[in-house]
Amino acid sequence: MTEKLYDLDSSVTEFDCKVIELYNMGDQLAVEVDRTAFFPEGGGQTSDRGMLGETYVENVEIQGCHILHFVENSEENVQKFQKGVAIHGKVDWEKRFSDMQQHSGEHLLSGIVHNRFGYNNVGFHLSESGVTVDFDGSFTEKELCKVEDLVNEAIWKNLAVHVFYPDEAALATLEYRSKKEIDGPLRIVEIPGVDVCACCAPHVKRTGEIGQFRILSAEKHRAGTRLSILCGARALHDSRKKLQENAHVSRLLSCKQGETAQFVQKMKSEKEALAFRLVGLQRAVLEERVKAAAPQRVFTAFLDAEMDTLRFYADALAEKAEAFAAVFSLSQPRQFVIISKTGADVGAVCGSLRSSFGAKGGGRNGVAQGAVDASEAELRAVLQEQ
Ligand SMILES: [Zn+2]
Structure with a gap:
């Protein structure tokens, strides 16, 4: 059984541990240690990456009560990770912090949507390719703008995020999202006034760390809606890229940045009118050609x-x-x-x-x-x- 250092303190990034087991998994070795700050994948989120000693940890999984750190299967690594060896671990903080920003932002979103519309979060996916949240209901564009405002307001309030394990009596009276039958104590993540949810992942300590929240798109998904969202630096980089793209388009069209859509619409109409005229002219030429044949x-x-x-x-x-x-x-x-x-x-x-x-x-x-x-x-x- 591995002690989960990430569980109650998401800011632990370096730790000392001992190898308790080494498993040969074909292309990879799975290293089990007595304590870890690496969050294994779970709850829709990919795992932490980082280093165990000088060795890169590609992926971390939880299987039963075993947390397995996957590294390359090489003779050198087999020697390095012998049972009982002491190792220093280091989590890739940039990825972890970004994951926490996205995940805590998702809790704000889901809590606000649940309180305001009564919809449930029925699917969450967080990886480097994107962040999506599925709800069992639909939104108007205006409602989505309002939700985006409310999530950002909750970020600006810099609310403390509480992670705790309530006892059975406290749990019986607690209203929270994501109720599932699980073995063992239930971990609750509470953002006061916004959300209470059962969740196993590391979160920011205060909502201000999320930085910013954006809804990139909304599409119909099954009977509900799939929202693509981004928080923190990922939201910043995404909007920067789109602003640069828009600036490029406005330079190409010689129009103001806020008027590109209007300008493209005008160009499209002109193109259609030209194509119509071209067909008319071409047909006139063809008629003459047939007459002369x-x-x-x-x-x-x-x-x-x-x-x-x-x-x-x-x-x-x-x-x-x-x-x-x-x-x-x-x-x-x-x-x-x-x-x-x-x-x-x-x-x-x-x-x-x-x-x-x-x-x-x-x-x-x-x-x-x-x-x-x-x-x-x-x-x-x-x-x-x-
Ligand atoms: Zn969660």
Whole structure:
């Protein structure tokens, strides 16, 4: 049984311990010591990292009553971690402090949401890739802004965070979140006036240490909502990155930083209007081209255009085709439309593209369409034989 130094004092980062067991776990060795400040993974949070002596601890797990520190399996480490050897341990404080900021911030959030909306926290995930909290209810945008304000206000109050093990009588009268049947004494984390919750993880000693709290996004998740959140330095770095991104966009667009969305909306509308005009002009040119064309058995054309315009051109050319008109886009795989107004079997023409080039598509009643990956010369050669 390992003494959990992290349990009642989250500020312990260095400690002396003794190896009580060493397990060979394949690629890794699992070192069990008599006392540790390393928090093992649990409750949605990844474990601490750090050093045992000169050896890097990659991960820490709790299995039953054993806390296992995973290190690389090497001959050198087998020698270093012999039973009874005294070792100095050091927790990676930067990661631990950041984890505590996120986790204590999550308690503020969950407590405030529970008190205000009655929703439960039904899922929590904290890792280097992100922090998410799931609730069994939904929020409006305005409600989320209010919740974000309230969490930050609780941070500014710099409230003391109490961690304690209530006795059975005290527990019987205590109102707290995250009620689960567990063996042994229940660890309670209380932030006065905001939250009382059963939790096994290390927390900041005062809420001011959380620094700041941001809700990055809210999305529907099962019957409720998944919030992505960040606290402390991670929130600071995230908003700095987004401000830099916004500053870059505003420079590119030559508009004010607070008006980028409005500007992009305007550009988008202008782009749509230009695309519409371009299609109109392209079709006018195509109409002239068809007017000038002499009738022939098969028309094969290649055009830098969308499907609608390919179809428009094929339809116009088909008026002058004795068999059919086929129009292909320029990009590979090429989209194509084949139209006949004289009763030619366009399904069979399409079939020859399938058998020659593995084209996809088909058609009937004088119109076929699909996509094909072939060169202009290859397509012309096959279509002239039809
Ligand atoms: Zn917790």
